[in-house]
Amino acid sequence: MNLWMRWVNFRILRELLLIVVDFPNELRSKELERIAIDRHILVGRDGKPLGPSSRYHHRRTLERLGLMNKIHDRYVPNAAMPELDVLAARRSIGEALNAEEKTAFANVLLRNDECYDVFFQMFMGGRQHPRDVEDFVSSGNPIELELGTDMNAGEPTVTMRRRNGNEETVMKGTNAVQAVHFGLRSWCVDQLTFVDEMLMTGVGYTLFPIYITAPVSLADVELDLARLLLFDGDWATVRVGDFVLEAAIRYHLPVSRVRGIIEGWLSAFPGLVAAITTNERFITAGQPAGQRALVLKGFARETGGAYVSHVRVHRDIVSLLKERLTRVM
């Protein structure tokens, strides 16, 4: 298994590609880097050039993804890649990726054999490569990812398993952690946003495919969510984190958007939705400081700022949401 993936900035990748498209078959590594530094592309937030290792990983990622090739030591854009046109269409630099560019990169990743072997095959459960993001979202399943340590060998491990399934892969070593956790996971979740994640105590990360641009309206999702509630008498009580995660997986939406629906209910229907708050310090118990924000992602916040772990919802909300939807239409 080839574990070359490392953390890279996809905005920089696109802008490096622009240079290669402008100067096909002309630039060696150092020349490409020099131009990129001059154009403030291969620089950090402080404006200083990225280190040699980081510059190398950016170039290598473009090559391994097949977006450019090296022929006689010079870079050439790979015209056979259909995504090249989309990625090179916008000439401006220094701007975040738009939805089309994210989709283009995502499609490249999904078709890449090495990325599939290391990461995506667990989502697909043995089915073949997804063709594109649409296919990945409709056919892919959620997985769990856990970082640990092999106590015998004293090396870090990364475990991926199908959620609600038996299939599990354990990869050992720093390379594996870099490639899976800081590489592919971060690419898909943090930058290209076609996978979302939630961290839960005792479980680790749950990752699942999402739409980059959701084709469903939140109002429809909202009504559907209300109908999923199980009422005991007049009330249904749900744990926000669990409910939000299941809904996000079901509708292929980011956790933050579904959580926003619950927060919307709390402020729009205070007579029908009661918040059950909890102590933030207990939510993040046992988690290292760097992971606390990820755990808190699954908790709504009420207008006062307190974290809401559960909500109690009155059954009248279903008819109110229906009414609201009808008014909008």
Place this chain on the structure above:
Amino acid sequence: MEELRRMGLKFNPFPPATTGVAFVEEAWLPAGWENQLKLLINRLAHSVGDKALVIVGGYGSGKTFILHWIASKVLPSLRVQSYFFDNPGVAFYDLANRLLRQVGRYELSKALWEMLYRVDGSQRLQGHLVPLQFSEWLATLKDRETRNQAISLLAQSMTKAGLSADEEIAYRFARVVVDTRERPYYEYRDFVPRSPGTLVAEREEAAYFRTLVRVLIRILEVDGIAFLVDEFEDVALGLRLNKRQASDYIATMRRLLDTAREENLWVILSMTPEGFDQTNRLDPSLVQRFAHRYEIPPLSDAEAVDLVKARLNAARIAPADGLSPFGEDSLQVLRPTTRSSPRRLIKVLWQALTLSIELGDVPPIPNERLKTAEEALFPGAVER
């Protein structure tokens, strides 16, 4: 006061802070809650193994009230002595510390000494022909030799009385009694293992705790001891629970339950729903040991009316029916989220009654006052 009399009340029966148990003597729980809780507690009373019950509910749902109700209304009929804790601390010895502070050092020492005296005979323990009172006996322990002898005799008596088979634990308890002469109160360091002069046997906190439970049962002449711990997960309040502390918290709970299993110790905890869920995530096998879990339900409309009536009845100058000084339909103008939450309901009614008095209303209080109070305390809809 005159304004309250105009409302037919001796006092405002709705405490503004809505915390605490000022009315526990007139304690009222919805009949459904009472029945269910009594059923669970009777099941525990007649079962072997862990006597552990967890009450789950959000802030303001009535957890504290239920715990106090159990302590005052239910457990005494089962001859179980209750000790109430809040924020007991993460470490196990924090619990022992707080328990012994509640009991009191002098009281425990005196009761233990008197009990052992009855078991073991006066002369042997006292060393005198004429029986002494505890304070008189303490006064005889003037020098180290006498004190050491007394410790040795007491420790032997403890073993003879079946309170502890462990020499060191018996010794430590004997020291609790004898050292009362110099220090009739506890200090925190008395319960920190390995600290100088500690009263806790090193690495024997659990065994020490079991002995403590047995001692209390014997000296109080009860059939059991109950620990009621409110918002157990808030041991972390003021702290970030790092991995070690989270592990300590779980270990403390586990030890409590182990003690509950071996001695007649009841462990009744209250937790928020997230406290319960997180504890389950940290250690599912632990949560399974809580044989019984009571999730506090929301108040039904009828129960909300009954709660308000019960409080009003306690404050009325003369008996009256209904919700007077409020209108009979007054609760209906409130939102479901207010009517279904004891804390919210009581808070709104306190505010409404206060407002009504300030405005010079006469009964029945206009429903408008309740709406105004509700909106002030729990602002209405905001479109995001």
